Amino acid sequence: MSVIIEPFKIKSVEPIRMTTRAEREELLRAAGYNLFLVNSDDVLIDLLTDSGTSAMSSEQWAGIMRGDEAYACSKSWYRMRDAIRDIFGFEHVIPTHQGRAAERILFSIMCKKGDVVPNNTHFDTTRANVEFNGAEALDLLKAEALNPAAILPFKGDMDVQALEKVIAEKGRERIPLIMITITNNSGGGQPVSMANIRAVSAVAKKYNIPFYIDACRFAENAWFIKLREPGYADKPVKEIAREIFSYADGCTMSAKKDALVNIGGFLCTNDSKLAGAQRDLLILTEGFPTYGGLAGRDLEAIAIGLTEVLNEDYLRYRIASTEYLGRHIADAGVPIVQPPGGHAIYIDAKAMLPHIPVEQYPGQALSIELYLAAGIRSVEIGSVMFARKDAVTGKELPAPMELVRLAIPRRVYTQSHIDYVVESILEVNAHKERIRGVRIVKQAPFLRHFSASFALI
Numbered sequence: 001m002s003v004i005i006e007p008f009k010i011k012s013v014e015p016i017r018m019t020t021r022a023e024r025e026e027l028l029r030a031a032g033y034n035l036f037l038v039n040s041d042d043v044l045i046d047l048l049t050d051s052g053t054s055a056m057s058s059e060q061w062a063g064i065m066r067g068d069e070a071y072a073c074s075k076s077w078y079r080m081r082d083a084i085r086d087i088f089g090f091e092h093v094i095p096t097h098q099g100r101a102a103e104r105i106l107f108s109i110m111c112k113k114g115d116v117v118p119n120n121t122h123f124d125t126t127r128a129n130v131e132f133n134g135a136e137a138l139d140l141l142k143a144e145a146l147n148p149a150a151i152l153p154f155k156g157d158m159d160v161q162a163l164e165k166v167i168a169e170k171g172r173e174r175i176p177l178i179m180i181t182i183t184n185n186s187g188g189g190q191p192v193s194m195a196n197i198r199a200v201s202a203v204a205k206k207y208n209i210p211f212y213i214d215a216c217r218f219a220e221n222a223w224f225i226k227l228r229e230p231g232y233a234d235k236p237v238k239e240i241a242r243e244i245f246s247y248a249d250g251c252t253m254s255a256k257k258d259a260l261v262n263i264g265g266f267l268c269t270n271d272s273k274l275a276g277a278q279r280d281l282l283i284l285t286e287g288f289p290t291y292g293g294l295a296g297r298d299l300e301a302i303a304i305g306l307t308e309v310l311n312e313d314y315l316r317y318r319i320a321s322t323e324y325l326g327r328h329i330a331d332a333g334v335p336i337v338q339p340p341g342g343h344a345i346y347i348d349a350k351a352m353l354p355h356i357p358v359e360q361y362p363g364q365a366l367s368i369e370l371y372l373a374a375g376i377r378s379v380e381i382g383s384v385m386f387a388r389k390d391a392v393t394g395k396e397l398p399a400p401m402e403l404v405r406l407a408i409p410r411r412v413y414t415q416s417h418i419d420y421v422v423e424s425i426l427e428v429n430a431h432k433e434r435i436r437g438v439r440i441v442k443q444a445p446f447l448r449h450f451s452a453s454f455a456l457i
């Protein structure tokens, strides 16, 4: 059989409220053409993010009822800790309310002014937490990975030569840790190979620099290794995941991704002294070290989600459905970042809408049209989000790429939803010359994409 089915039945449903184009025009105008400000009830297919949007299983909901809400040393805490140790293998597990809280604790203890943190690509909260502590966040992706059209099996790999060069130039003592993000979220959800993780780990060991993994999508990355890297086809994904983490000294994790829950995160390390300092900071802002800002039931759901996410039927369906969306629109001529990543498809709006100059935000224009035409919520990842100001002239400098991200929530949408998305994008593409650019009417001084208002040109 070539058809890959959703490996689950649906026990509880959440109705989608249908809307017409005329209604959506009115709703979007009222929201200042900013999709972050549209009510979710007015969205048909919500592809804004894969973070915290997973559907939990019946086992996880049963776990929610079993959650032990004791303040200290609850049974649910031990179940979560043991589930994490079983897969990740680290000695110390520190629960946090989400990924960025783990980052804040890690970097505020390890980084100081003048330090440098290399990563394949820092996710935006990771970069912000590094920079907030006065350190420099360096992205060391290989040059060929920056070409959106290049089809490579492991486009998330770190440039190991560049890493060696950075260590030689900056000096080992200025690099408190090396990090690698699996899969590379900001680089399109592209996987990192085991060979690359091993090589980065070897460099870290040579210079005695701690090596941490941003583990948000570790299961999706492990599945890509099984599919694409020689020698792993017959290994269980859990074993592949264990091997990945065996090369590292610790990790940060947003459980809102590959732990299949709606909130949560954790920080792991093998360094006992560091773990002590991390727990002290945890108590200050997150909570006691056996719950870290989460309810007992959340700990329980994470423990169960971490085992479910390594189910190979689930991963086969997950990666195939993302690829299905990417392949169907790309085959019909819609330019996307190739190859399809694990959790999202990125449309190259600059290539798709050459009649809209980057100053008129082609990515925002496309995401607006996808909502008006079909009720699909996507997110612009281009100059609205990442333009910088020229230090001298104050003029806006466009971002390197104008992308629209379609992120796929885990276990939420079926193939017919994805077929609807494909058909809608192809219809929009057929009339793309009608799409108009936008201008910004109102904006905040930073993180403007969340609250800006736009007008159609």
Ligand SMILES: *Cc1c(COP(=O)(O)O)cnc(C)c1O
Pocket: 051, 098, 099, 100, 101, 123, 125, 126, 181, 185, 214, 216, 253, 254, 255, 256, 257, 264, 265
């Ligand atoms: C989501 C994410 C984070 C931050 O996690 P939150 O739970 O959103 O705070 C960090 N790194 C990567 C790669 C992510 O995708």
